[in-house]
Amino acid sequence: MSYIIKPNPDDPNLTTKIDGIDQDGAQVTHNVVPERPLTIFLNNVEVVTTMTIADQPKWLALGYLWNQRLIDPATRIVRVEYDSELQLVIVRTKLEGNQPGEPGQRLQKRMIRTSGCAEGTIFADMMEQIEQTRLPDGAFLETAWLTSLARSINTTESLYLKAGAIHGAVLAFQDQPMVYMEDVGRHNAIDKLAGWMLTTGTHGHDKILYTTGRLTSEMVIKAVLMEIPIVVSRSGFTAWGVELARTCNLTLIGRARGSRFIALSAWQRI
């Protein structure tokens, strides 16, 4: 299997050459990755402004809204509009006479319940749902896949290799990377995968999520919402990330370097 989507480091919009000096005062030219503010609207509600390389604004918006539980695979999405000049994405969903549970109304209700800003309550709502989720046991992982997967990913031409200072997230099937997204934040890279999955109707239950970022609770929450049972990182863990992964029966593998790794939850899948 070859990549369905992979980084395009040759895209002139995704790197800029910048002059500087090195430790000896010599002139150097350095590739850097741009970041642009992107504001995401759900219907007529402004939800968030995030910094992104803006290569996949629509997938980012869809994945962000999904991972915030403001939309889900059952939501009827009418249209996704991207305005590159105003730097905004509008996700329009089917509104049926303001039914309770309709995304716009759900968002508004949450905002009313907090003091204006939805973050606190969204968080509480989401945690309750997450803690009740147990990912099914069917999926499994062979140790040899990890080495092969890491080798494939590390040798793929990427913005990381060209410019650095960027996070990557890969959706894989067994030892084959399928979709590889990069962004200035590890959240955005994963949200873009989620948006792609939502758009293409791809299920997570037989997939592996590979991330360059740390395995924090936020990463675990995203994987659980995306129904991906196995998450691998070359980086480390946080305690709450591990605790949540154990609650949700999610296999969490960290410090994956070469053939070495540590698994701290649900290792019956390995």
Next chain:
Amino acid sequence: MSYIIKPNPDDPNLTTKIDGIDQDGAQVTHNVVPERPLTIFLNNVEVVTTMTIADQPKWLALGYLWNQRLIDPATRIVRVEYDSELQLVIVRTKLEGNQPGEPGQRLQKRMIRTSGCAEGTIFADMMEQIEQTRLPDGAFLETAWLTSLARSINTTESLYLKAGAIHGAVLAFQDQPMVYMEDVGRHNAIDKLAGWMLTTGTHGHDKILYTTGRLTSEMVIKAVLMEIPIVVSRSGFTAWGVELARTCNLTLIGRARGSRFIALSAWQRI
């Protein structure tokens, strides 16, 4: 000079031992860092819930509010309350009959102007102010300080050395680290420095900010608000981070490893 504040990796609240397996299926015990949700209130307004190791909740809250421009060094702070059980911090400021410009009112005004959630507008307001700031030229940096500073920081006992998966931020004077904060997010580590500076009345203009995180626009914005003219990271740059740093006359040094580095803005200070 020795540290005024440095990490305390022996604090039993800051690491947990977790059992797992390694690549050969052998049992391992791994140190991981906890992360806890902390909700920050400004007077009666709930501002944000952030994930933190919760070692310095009050400094984190003050620094966050400062770096969001909801308070500043001129704000009269009456009291900062931390409730470790409810996991919240309340920053109480002097309210003078709802004067315009009073923090709570400023926050409310912003929220009204957006569709409930302040993020977008706070962002626009802040950018306008940041882009008008030019840090004065007085400060300077000797190349040799960097090597010595990095060596001091890297050999300091820390949660990073004990458990990994954590970011660090250090406020330094010349080649001497003064205050070293760690947290699960690079933002929080810097916000804690900011909170400490605010509380102790420490000025940034003759200091160096050392961070393990990437030099994004958000990092530059924080440094500018803290009036620190020189920012050093062992990690890389983003284009907008560099652009903002140039606009604000902030010296941005990245990829600092051993005696090597790259400077992409305001290198007249070196």
